Amino acid sequence: MSLSVSTIQQRWRDTKGTDPLFAAIDGSNCPSLPQGKPESHSLLLEKGLIRIAMPWPPRPFNGKPIDPEFSIEVVRDPTGCNLDPEWGIDSPSSAISVFRRPRPVINIAHLMELPHGVPPFNNFFFNDAMPLPKGPDTGLTVPQQLMADGRGLTPKFQATDAALTHLQLFDALSDDDLEEIEAFERQIYGAQSFDNLAGDLTSPESPPGLGPQALVISPKARLGNNPLNKIFGEFSMWASTADESQEVQQDKVKAFKASVARGSEIFREVRFYISDVGMYNDKGLGNPFKRSCGSGCHNTLSMGMDLSPGFMDLGLNNFPWQNRRNDLPLFKITCRDDVLPQSFLGREIYTHDPGRALITGKCTDVGATMTQQLRGLAARAPYFAGGAAANLRELVDFYDRRFNIGYTEQEKADLVNFMRTL
Template sequence: MQTFMPAMKRCNLWGLGNQTRATVAVLALLAFGWGFDYASGAQKFETSIDNNQPIRNPGGHAATFSTQGFVVLTGEYFQAQGTNGRSCASCHIPPDAWSINPGTLQRLFDETEGTHPVFNPVDANNPTTADFSTVEGRRAAYSMLLTHGVFRRGGALKAEPREWDLIAVVDPHGFANLTRLVHWRRAMPTINFAVGSATVNWDGGNTMGTPPDQRAGLINQARRNVNGVQMGPLLAIDDPIITDIVDFESSLSTAQLIVPGVGRLDSDGVRGGPEALAFMPKFEGRFDLYDAWAGHKNPRRAQIARGQELFNNTNRGGRRCGACHSSANNGTNFNNLLFDIGTASAAAATPDLTLHTFRNRATGQIRQLTDAGRGNVTGLWNDLGKFKTPTVRALAARAPYFHNGIAATLEDVVRHYETHLGFIFTDEERADLVAFLNAL
């Protein structure tokens, strides 16, 4: 098996393990597969990753490029700031494009019998079914995290004024009620901020300023993360810990680098991969990464170029991916807008999601949603079910997709848009679009 270990540096601290820095558990960045080996704090592990270091995923290999010169894995982002052993990196890890996926979570659970810090009742369990006394009890308690990679969010209804009332709740876990929302959300990847939206979090709940100030929002998010899910102090805006966290995540660009049968995505005239992304200007426009592969003699390269054009152009159904994913070559929304794409609709709901019934106070209109989205931040009826448009880079490394993990594959993502938003694709076009998304 090929190994990339010589490209990495060694140390003995990592904030993903137990509750103190001296006894943290170990993330062993193993050959090619990036397997996990959580054992005693006496073991050694890596402290940095070289820029453009390939990391395997189901669609090939992704990589990260840091403007700091290499990806340092020992800063405050990786240290537990609170009392429960969690760090930012407990839920945002390099192999999963700085998110965390069900396969990783299942591995962590098996290797620690469900005691890794990511498994914490502050936001990871199904509350009323929680039994932490046995391994199988913990497995059942954390089933949403293990199967969908989603964390519990929500909480109290937005304070007045509001344009809507919550009039009914169906929660398979028995926790939500008419005063308490339960939303299940994936960990957003902490990458590509330099060309990304200034909207922070799925519902924009940590966004700061008008117009939004991205750094202020990231500072707000980091402070609330330390104080909330890490159960630590509320640090000052200019605290060196917060500054270090935000500087680190702001330095990261992550993207797919290699696709089998295609080769490197930053060669032969194209501009895929993370390094090119790190130095691209932020502007509103089309994806042009793979223009040079249009009509390429390698059919898989030509397919990626065709998929790029499908993404850029108006579909036969009158829809266009780039209408929302408008930040060129990154795919967040250039104007920081949030959208309702039906991912929280009753029609798209899976049986293990909470279904909330909302009523418009002025019109009496009814909506059923598994997540209030932006609407529980602003209180506005038209914001219900709206979410941030995330980066579409490094998608292959971070399934499942959408805010609630309802799409298991990239093909499922495309089919969701066909079913719920009126896109129309032939089988060949769908395959082309999936090939493009996999190459991002």
């Protein structure tokens, strides 16, 4: 229930580019380009990116335009869509085109659950002490884990938005349609169930947290950053006391499983200094703040997303952390003098995707996105919202470089092997 580049490229070959996946409205670099040519769909074919047209000025879920705290200038526009007279920022419809990976449609039941023991749920807060929003259809507090920028508050709202924008339906989906879509989504649980080296990940000899069934029975919205509730369960049955012995080296399966067990330990326990992360280090935690992957941003039991919840800017879209990319549009954000600046990037920011700021219009939100679940990773490369990491090793390398962690080659391999079993 996700989308990989290998799948996209196979669909292009099988249908000669006629599959609905390659629709001009979102499956091409811009609807005004000549369709049916690979170069017009390069971001989808090479990075798995869907075009998202965000209204400018921003309109949050209630549809009312807001006065943004910043101006936005198109510095570079390789797809041509942001400066297009029909589809761009100066067009009659005035939109900003950003390009993002679709998030997987699995484990929605976990994504939509708020922590237990916080009655009433209306009192639950973001990690910056702001109250969570309320769903427009129920009036109940919602966790905002569905989409990277938080614009889809509920499965029904997300389906309505997708139907009108991506599918280009003339009429909104009916209430019955929305009920059926949400019921369908809430019953889907997904995780890696087989590995080419480890074999069946759902066998009795496998760690109990692996496989889709583990997500069906796992408690929802619980912290997994403690010894009693380890995020993805216990991997000790795969550990080996002779990691470097000749015997283990000859047994590739045993060596791989031992590597996975070490990777799970690194993920949970190895702490490093997290610094200059907008909407994280500026919330009273300290800068830098020492945490591990599992005790910080990926702490939800069985899922590995952020339970707080909280948007944050890891530098995936913004300079100087993200390597300059010539395939994506580049925007210059200039924040007004009378508003709070982006905590670590100031008032003048260069970004490939303003992220959450295209919803809220706030300078402090530039580049911020919501962390996502870590299940089924092996099947849905490339990674990050902009597809910047082609594989899991590049994902690990980004964090190692971003936070000066200093992982060894063995530790990087262990982390990759661990994540590919999730």
